[in-house]
Amino acid sequence: MDPRINVIDKRLKDIKRIIAVSGGKGGIGKSSTASLLALSLADIGKNVGLIDLDFYGPSCHVILGIRDVYPEEEKGVIPPDVDGISFMSIIYYAKDNPLTVRGIDISNAIIELFAITQWGKLDYLIIDMPPGIGDSTLDIIRLVSKIEFLVITNQSKVVLETVKKTLKMLKDSKVPILGVIQNMKTKEFPEVREWIEKFDVRYLGEIAYDDGFEDCLGVPERLLKSAFAKRIKKIIKSM
Ligand SMILES: Nc1ncnc2c1ncn2[C@@H]1O[C@H](COP(=O)(O)OP(=O)(O)OP(=O)(O)O)[C@@H](O)[C@H]1O
Ligand SMILES: [Mg+2]
Numbered sequence: 001m002d003p004r005i006n007v008i009d010k011r012l013k014d015i016k017r018i019i020a021v022s023g024g025k026g027g028i029g030k031s032s033t034a035s036l037l038a039l040s041l042a043d044i045g046k047n048v049g050l051i052d053l054d055f056y057g058p059s060c061h062v063i064l065g066i067r068d069v070y071p072e073e074e075k076g077v078i079p080p081d082v083d084g085i086s087f088m089s090i091i092y093y094a095k096d097n098p099l100t101v102r103g104i105d106i107s108n109a110i111i112e113l114f115a116i117t118q119w120g121k122l123d124y125l126i127i128d129m130p131p132g133i134g135d136s137t138l139d140i141i142r143l144v145s146k147i148e149f150l151v152i153t154n155q156s157k158v159v160l161e162t163v164k165k166t167l168k169m170l171k172d173s174k175v176p177i178l179g180v181i182q183n184m185k186t187k188e189f190p191e192v193r194e195w196i197e198k199f200d201v202r203y204l205g206e207i208a209y210d211d212g213f214e215d216c217l218g219v220p221e222r223l224l225k226s227a228f229a230k231r232i233k234k235i236i237k238s239m
Contacts, residue, residue, distance in 0.1 A: 004115035008143055015122040023152035024162025026131035029183035030152050031059040034128035036232045042084030046123040052089040054130040055099050061091050065218035076116045083220045088117050103135050110139050133166050141175055148176045154184045167199050179204035207231045
């Protein structure tokens, strides 16, 4: 057995809730939700960590405007505090270079990141998951015992079909599901809610498609005033 796996429990022991933001498809707002969730929780005074596990396409640092900060090395690494969020990402090590590694190396990198990071006491650790429910999702379920999943969908049948598989996989694996958020809502479509609730999973609410969101990217003060953040703050109350 990999000795680093025993260390992970120790590293995560002072964190009250660990939430993986996931969903079956790409480009549906997982990173935006994970980043805004972390920012909004920090804004209401919670101790928050955020880890970007999308090694091929890390985005949280772009959304939150994080640059030129690095972890401190001290028997492991201490993530830098950015806008009240302890932030970890592969970008500290890969910088702007694309990562050309295979599945097993990604699993290794996930184990390494969780084994070296000293989060300290946190109310929430938010994990931004890569698209799909492949190796990284299975790794997280295996490595992080108190994980809960927050699943993102949009209104498209194409996405909903994949979300169905994600929910089934999580249920079969007996992983707690916090609920589902519908992002990029453009029109009333009550079937989405009904469809989610059929799975006996909580429908946490919806976030409208926001034309102004692009102008807020990289600027935390603007993000916090966005319609997206307002919805996230409402959803936090029901979590
Ligand atoms: N509610 C919204 N309104 C407007 N734009 C949005 C909304 N949610 C997300 N976006 C935009 O959609 C794009 C994809 O969002 P994001 O990167 O968060 O998705 P993702 O699911 O993390 O993608 P990936 O699967 O590639 O990791 C981004 O350009 C983001 O700014
Ligand atoms: Mg993403």
